Amino acid sequence: MTDHKIAILISGRGSNMMALVEQARGYSVVLVASDKPDAPGLAWARERGLATWALSPRGIGKAAYEAQLDAALRAAGVTVIALAGYMRLVSDDFVARWRDRIVNIHPSLLPLYKGLDTHRRAIEAGDAEGGCSVHIVTEELDGGRLLGQARVPILPGDDADTLAARVLIAEHALYPRTLAEFVMSPADHIHAFATTLPEVETQVDGDVTRFLVDGREFATVAGDRLILPAEIAGEAIALTDAFDRPLVEDRIARAWEVTAPDRLLEVGGR
Template sequence: MTSARPARVAVLISGRGSNMQALVTTQDESFRIVLVASDRPEAAGLAWAREHGLPTFALAPKGIGKPAYEAALDAALREAGAEYIALAGYMRLLSDAFVARWRDRIINIHPSLLPRYKGLDTHARAIAAGDATGGCSVHVVTEELDAGEVLGRAEVPIHADDTAETLAARVLIEEHRLYPAMLREFVRR
């Protein structure tokens, strides 16, 4: 059942924000991006968000510590009226306390077919294992790394001449397709 108004979503990024851009450009009656936040004030995705009229928040945790950083982030999310959080290339682990405050309202896009290859270097690990396919997954964020309910996956064939970079480029195309669709479904639950 569609709500009377779009769900208010904040997107957390650490870099160029290509998945954030995919979410922004596919907003519809189901969700609206109300804030783009980053742990890296120099993140290229913040500039893109500002150019597209989106509110932004940026704060580096270095020097202030994780608790102070997360308190400031939480305050910015609440001030923006965020109801959900979409992690989109956000490369910082959230504390258990932060995840608990936003329980069942944070999702993430991960570049592997979960539960395989949690964490980093997913494409290289899939190639090294001789897998026939790689891909991406959207999952609910829990206190355990990349272990929450998988909402959806997209598979990409691994070619004999693939490198981690060539596979990542093909998977990214699928990430941009999958993430908006899964966010849309998630906020409608």
Template sequence: MAKSRVGILISGRGSNMASLVEASRAPDSGYDVVLVASDKHEAPGLAWAAEQGVPTFAMSPRGIPKPEYEAAIDAALRDAGVEAIALAGYMRLLSDDFVAKWRGRILNIHPSLLPKYKGLDTHARAIAAGDAMAGCSVHVVTEELDGGEVLGQAQVPILPGDTAETLGARVIVEEHKLYPRMLDQWLSMRR
């Protein structure tokens, strides 16, 4: 059976992207990463992907109207034959039009136990609320910020004295395990 062709969007170091690429190399993986794209030419994750032989694309949105910028990203994804998109630390909000073009074919990893703490500063918010547990969620991307169907979650206890940084360091370890598994399962259900 042919593997699904995945494009990954990043903005920074790309640690979740790297975990997805590495998982794609397992003999039983159902996907190949065919493009890593970024809104930042200097994103460290792009250099890592290129070193791994994964094609890359970078374009800064500065000074470009959002529809034109997203059209260029869309064209790069389609030119690479991408069938599904994984957001991995991509820090730009996608327009409703872009999401509609790829409806049901975009996943995201979010550093909270959705529906709690949509948006930013999730770890600090969980600590401030006195939560016993934090974690991460893989969800389908919709027009609603962090509002699509949750496919899987991993929990991490909030320890006494935790800061956003210490909690985040433990959560990202779980993200790197959860995201490849959920992406592979989700794609296998779609085949």
């Protein structure tokens, strides 16, 4: 599976950064960067052997700051940027340079309550739920494509602080899971699903991965194609970013079932 190189941008303690580091799957954190050289999260990252970078934009301006940040990201081989409590708005030019490769977590159920004071606004509106959203960063504030959300009930007597504390717990679960799903290629998704099926083994030869149960092949990924038994899929399935994951996973599971030995099916199969 592809191991993407992630940079995490913070401005403070970065509790979501800590969750992304501790729950990393399908990606490696290669840099923690900040616009605040004294950000507490930088010390936490260094203690864990992570590379860090910090520079204040004061005195040099936004364009010069972002140019040096961009250079540090590229020097580290970064493929995706995760904003985690990063309190600066990134410029349109920076977004363009990293188009569709910057993600952010926002403490509301977007498109509700873009910007600040999200918990107070949700309570004052009488909402039954608050929550958080992971989204692609675009030139529009908190307006990019949604990747995932988690809902948190608003309880009687809640204020902005109590609601924020519960939403933060949801953020720590949602962000690492959503980032892992975002960076995974279609082939990665298939590998992750197929290997959850009982007694599955893999054989890798270049860009061909074969999935076997009891020594019998039931699915093959060859480049950007998925090949299944003829009775399951008459022709290869093209693997694009828009592939139908639930449908493909169902077909892989059916292919496993028609290939697996009776002893596995007799004890409940998958």
